Amino acid sequence: xxxxxxxxxxxxxxxxxxxxxxxxxxxxxxxxxxxxxxxxxxxxxxxxxxxxxxxxxxxxxxxxxxxxxxxxxxxxxxxxxxxxxxxxxxxxxxxxxxxxxxxxxxxxxxxxxxxxxxxxxxxxxxxxxxxxxxxxxxxxxxxxxxxxxxxxxxxxxxxxxxxxxxxxxxxxxxxxxxxxxxxxxxxxxxxxxxxxxxxxxxxxxxxxxxxxxxxxxxxxxxxxxxxxxxxxxxxxxxxxxxxxxxxxxxxxxxxxxxxxxxxxxxxxxxxxxxxxxxxxxxxxxxxxxxxxxxxxxxxxxxxxxxxxxxxxxxxxxxxxxxxxxxxxxxxxxxxxxxxxxxxxxxxxxxxxxxxxxxxxxxxxxxxxxxxxxxxxxxxxxxxxxxxxxxxxxxxxxxxxxxxxxxxxxxxxxxxxxxxxxxxxxxxxxxxxxxxxxxxxxxxxxxxxxxxxxxxxxxxxxxxxxxxxxxxxxxxxxxxxxxxxxxxxxxxxxxxxxxxxxxxxxxxxxxxxxxxxxxxxxxxxxxxxxxxxxxxxxxxxxxxxxxxxxxxxxxxxxxxxxxxxxxxxxxxxxxxxxxxxxxxxxxxxxxxxxxxxxxxxxxxxxxxxxxxxxxxxxxxxxxxxxxxxxxxxxxxxxxxxxxxxxxxxxxxxxxxxxxxxxxxxxxxxxxxxxxxxxxxxxxxxxxxxxxxxxxxxxxxxxxxxxxxxxxxxxxxxxxxxxxxxxxxxxxxxxxxxxxxx
Numbered sequence: 001x002x003x004x005x006x007x008x009x010x011x012x013x014x015x016x017x018x019x020x021x022x023x024x025x026x027x028x029x030x031x032x033x034x035x036x037x038x039x040x041x042x043x044x045x046x047x048x049x050x051x052x053x054x055x056x057x058x059x060x061x062x063x064x065x066x067x068x069x070x071x072x073x074x075x076x077x078x079x080x081x082x083x084x085x086x087x088x089x090x091x092x093x094x095x096x097x098x099x100x101x102x103x104x105x106x107x108x109x110x111x112x113x114x115x116x117x118x119x120x121x122x123x124x125x126x127x128x129x130x131x132x133x134x135x136x137x138x139x140x141x142x143x144x145x146x147x148x149x150x151x152x153x154x155x156x157x158x159x160x161x162x163x164x165x166x167x168x169x170x171x172x173x174x175x176x177x178x179x180x181x182x183x184x185x186x187x188x189x190x191x192x193x194x195x196x197x198x199x200x201x202x203x204x205x206x207x208x209x210x211x212x213x214x215x216x217x218x219x220x221x222x223x224x225x226x227x228x229x230x231x232x233x234x235x236x237x238x239x240x241x242x243x244x245x246x247x248x249x250x251x252x253x254x255x256x257x258x259x260x261x262x263x264x265x266x267x268x269x270x271x272x273x274x275x276x277x278x279x280x281x282x283x284x285x286x287x288x289x290x291x292x293x294x295x296x297x298x299x300x301x302x303x304x305x306x307x308x309x310x311x312x313x314x315x316x317x318x319x320x321x322x323x324x325x326x327x328x329x330x331x332x333x334x335x336x337x338x339x340x341x342x343x344x345x346x347x348x349x350x351x352x353x354x355x356x357x358x359x360x361x362x363x364x365x366x367x368x369x370x371x372x373x374x375x376x377x378x379x380x381x382x383x384x385x386x387x388x389x390x391x392x393x394x395x396x397x398x399x400x401x402x403x404x405x406x407x408x409x410x411x412x413x414x415x416x417x418x419x420x421x422x423x424x425x426x427x428x429x430x431x432x433x434x435x436x437x438x439x440x441x442x443x444x445x446x447x448x449x450x451x452x453x454x455x456x457x458x459x460x461x462x463x464x465x466x467x468x469x470x471x472x473x474x475x476x477x478x479x480x481x482x483x484x485x486x487x488x489x490x491x492x493x494x495x496x497x498x499x500x501x502x503x504x505x506x507x508x509x510x511x512x513x514x515x516x517x518x519x520x521x522x523x524x525x526x527x528x529x530x531x532x533x534x535x536x537x538x539x540x541x542x543x544x545x546x547x548x549x550x551x552x553x554x555x556x557x558x559x560x561x562x563x564x565x566x567x568x569x570x571x572x573x574x575x576x577x578x579x580x581x582x583x584x585x586x587x588x589x590x591x592x593x594x595x596x597x598x599x600x601x602x603x604x605x606x607x608x609x610x611x612x613x614x615x616x617x618x619x620x621x622x623x624x625x626x627x628x629x630x631x632x633x634x635x636x637x638x639x640x641x642x643x644x645x646x647x648x649x650x651x652x653x654x655x656x657x658x659x660x661x662x663x664x665x666x667x668x669x670x671x672x673x674x675x676x677x678x679x680x681x682x683x684x685x686x687x688x689x690x691x692x693x694x695x696x697x698x699x700x701x702x703x704x705x706x707x708x709x710x711x712x713x714x715x716x717x718x719x720x721x722x723x724x725x726x727x728x729x730x731x732x733x734x735x736x737x738x739x740x
Contacts, residue, residue: 041072041126068121069113070096087204094202094210096120100154107153109142123150147188148196158196158267165269169194177224185212199266216258231356232259235369239263243300248276263353272333285314286333287346309430314344317386324385326350326373350382350427379419390511394420395521398510398534403525404461409437424451424510434494446475448490448503452510470593475501478549485549487536507545507590509536530582540582552687556680557583559690560628561703566694567624572601587614597663608637609660611672615679630729635671639716642668646712654705655712676728677703699726 055061077084099116100106110122124140143150148169152159161168171193176185184204186197199221200210207214215221223230236242239262240254246262247253249270254262257276265276272279272286277293279286294301317328317338328343330336336343355371375381384391397403400423401415407423408414410431415423418437426437432447438454440447455462478485479499487507489500514520514532522532530540537545541564547554556562563570563578563586570586571577573594578586581601589601597610605616605623612634618625619633635641644667646655655676657669682690682697684706697703713721727733 041068068119070120073120073124084203091204091206092208092210093204094118094123096122104154105156110154147193151196155196162269162271162274165265165267165271165274167194167199167266167274169196174225180212180221180224183212215260216256219259222260229260229354231352231369232354235356235371237263237353237369237371239300246300249278250276285331285346287329287331287344287348288313290333291347291351307429308426309433309435311350311427311435313346313349316341317343317345320386322386324349326382326385345386380421383419383421389518390421392513392518392521393511395523396513396534397522397525398424398513399521400461404455407461410439411437432494445492446490446501446503447492447494448505449474451494452504452508468592470589470596470599471591472507472599474503474506477501483549487548507536508534510534529576529580530585531580538582539584541579543583546582546584553584553680555682555687555689557689558692559682559703560694560697561679562586562690563624565690565692567618570624573603574601607634609658609670609672610663611658611660611674615673615677632729632731633673635728637670639670640668641671641712643712652706652708653710653712676705678705679703 053061074089076082077088079085096119097117099112100118106112106118106122112122113119123142125142126140141150143153145151157164158166159169160166161170171188171190173192175192176187176194176198180198181187184201185199186195187193188195188198199212201212202210205211208216211221213221213224218233219229232238234241238254238259239246240259243262244254248257248262248265250257250265250268252261261276263276264274266274269276270279272290275290275293279289279293283289293299295304295306296302297305314331317323318341322345323338326349327335328338328340328349329346330340330342330344350373351371352373353371355373356369370379372379372382380391380394393399395402399415399420400407401420404423405415409418409423409426411418411426411429413422422437424437425435427435430436432440432451434447434451436451436454438451440450440454453467454460456465456467457463458466460466477499478489478501485506488496489498489506490503491497491500509515511534512518513522513528513534515535515538516531520532522528528534530545531538535545537548539545543554543557558565560566562583564583568578572581572586572589574581574589576585585601587601588599589595590599593599593601595601595604598614600614600617602614602617604610604613605618605620607613607616616633617623619629620626621629623629641657643655643657646653647657647665647667648654649656657666657675658664658672659666659669678684680703681687682703683701684704685700707725711721711725713725717724
């Protein structure tokens with residue numbers, strides 16, 4: 001009985017199970033893992049949403065698939081699972097809950113939320129991707145970001161370097177500073193490779209624009225790599241101090257752009273040096289435009305305009321043969337090698353807009369800087385780069401720091417402020433083309449003279465060296481006097497011209513005390529002589545300077561009339577011996593002479609005419625030529641000697657006559673010493689210097705002029721003229737020729 005009941009129950013249960021199997025087969029399978037793993041983050045993946053396709057009483061069903069909102073990330077990264085608050089949520093980060101900027105194309109791989117806004121999961125995915133670089137660098141990004149390649153997929157206009165108005169990326173000669181790397185800066189896969197993340201930290205930056213370091217207050221991020229630009233801080237080019245309201249091309253004032261951003265933009269800049277200020281659309285010289293974008297009438301530095309005459313710019317250094325240790329630029333603003341044909345001297349050749357001031361300028365309130373590329377605060381070191389020959393002025397009497405320390409140039413600067421060059425020359429704002437820094441008369445016909453006379457006058461700083469009395473003539477054109485010279489000549493504007501006139505600067509080089517010794521400065525105000533005295537060429541012991549214009553007079557050297565040979569201790573009216581005065585200075589004083597005629601340098605001797613008196617200053621008892629005093633020294637007076645046809649210099653039988661008072665050439669008068677003698681040439685047939693000996697002369701030399709059989713003596717004396725000429729100074733030796 002019991003067994004029968006048991007069999008009936010088993011049969012009944014089996015029947016029920018059999019009929020229920022088709023019903024189980026029609027139900028969707030349940031995912032046993034969804035609630036444990038995916039559903040932790042994705043509640044929509046719970047069976048009710050994912051399988052049944054319906055919502056719940058708390059959450060409605062959402063059909064459209066969109067990127068997750070940032071709260072889902074924060075639900076774990078709030079410290080409950082991982083604490084990212086300090087790095088991601090508390091500081092500046094890549095924007096979320098905002099649409100991409102206008103014009104930015106977002107690749108399809110980076111989804112936006114339902115409102116078209118960027119979210120954390122636009123760039124990140126918690127599931128990993130096939131391009132993942134490794135969890136230590138990938139941080140679950142949607143694609144590889146090796147060398148910031150992921151950044152560039154959206155920020156397409158941020159590469160290309162300066163040619164595209166952007167800071168260069170890629171490898172560089174500059175190493176990435178360790179302090180930047182310690183702050184979170186990332187170096188590319190190659191050493192010294194700059195990538196986006198070298199400067200930007202997308203998560204957790206406490207600074208604007210996700211920068212790894214502060215760049216607004218002190219420009220420190222820029223200065224970490226560009227340390228040499230640090231001199232800009234607190235200078236006149238620090239627009240936070242000098243133009244706080246000025247805005248760059250992005251409309252940012254210095255307080256927003258930062259000290260560097262006032263002039264340079266890292267992205268979206270002008271192509272030239274990443275310039276951040278407006279530049280003209282068309283330009284012949286982009287390098288100059290950078291400076292004039294502020295230094296113009298309407299610019300920020302309108303009070304610092306280039307006025308008056310200035311140092312020339314846009315000149316070829318190669319053509320000038322100059323190789324200064326200074327940068328050269330082409331017309332596009334690009335720095336080029338000095339050997340390049342387009343290498344020009346421009347504003348930034350001499351000026352470094354980031355240069356700190358000198359030690360003295362740093363003590364000023366506020367600090368100042370001329371932004372010159374100077375070494376050790378010495379302005380002359382800059383000028384010397386191109387004008388090395390002129391640097392010899394330092395330490396000489398023309399270095400007014402030692403000889404006129406209290407005098408000021410036209411800008412009111414003392415020599416200690418302007419430097420030895422700025423005493424006489426202004427690089428900017430000069431009143432003349434030669435950049436003169438001292439007050440010059442505007443009515444002068446020959447300003448080249450005025451340059452010297454601004455100091456060399458009775459009230460000037462060189463009042464002990466005033467040009468007065470009788471001096472060598474100036475303002476004369478050598479060409480009109482058939483004089484050829486290699487010395488510089490000057491026009492009415494004070495500029496060098498081959499057909500100009502003689503000026504002070506023709507004979508004098510104001511920058512070099514000794515023409516043969518550039519390092520000699522004439523220390524301790526030593527009195528100059530014909531060897532130095534800022535002469536372009538030495539006039540002693542050889543007459544190199546004088547002979548440049550008067551070559552026919554140079555034959556006097558080493559002859560009997562060279563007192564270095566025949567009277568080395570004799571002195572001229574200035575008390576100079578021949579070694580000091582030079583061959584020419586023995587007889588002629590160039591400046592402030594005592595005598596007018598021929599600038600004679602000796603006391604006149606006896607005689608009626610001035611020409612004879614000059615000769616007799618030596619050829620007299622007690623004179624330098626006391627051993628050559630003639631018995632008969634003069635021709636009988638008032639004989640009405642006429643020399644027409646024989647008064648042309650350079651022709652045969654040249655026989656000049658001279659006025660007794662002025663020594664001017666005349667055609668009727670008395671015979672003087674110089675009528676027969678050329679005091680500069682020993683032998684009329686030999687245009688050459690002497691041999692340094694003191695030979696006894698004869699009728700064919702002895703400084704006599706060239707004569708032929710048709711000499712002027714014949715006009716009066718006929719055939720007897722030969723003897724009268726030969727024995728002119730000794731009447732006892734004359735033997736008249738008897739006539740039949």
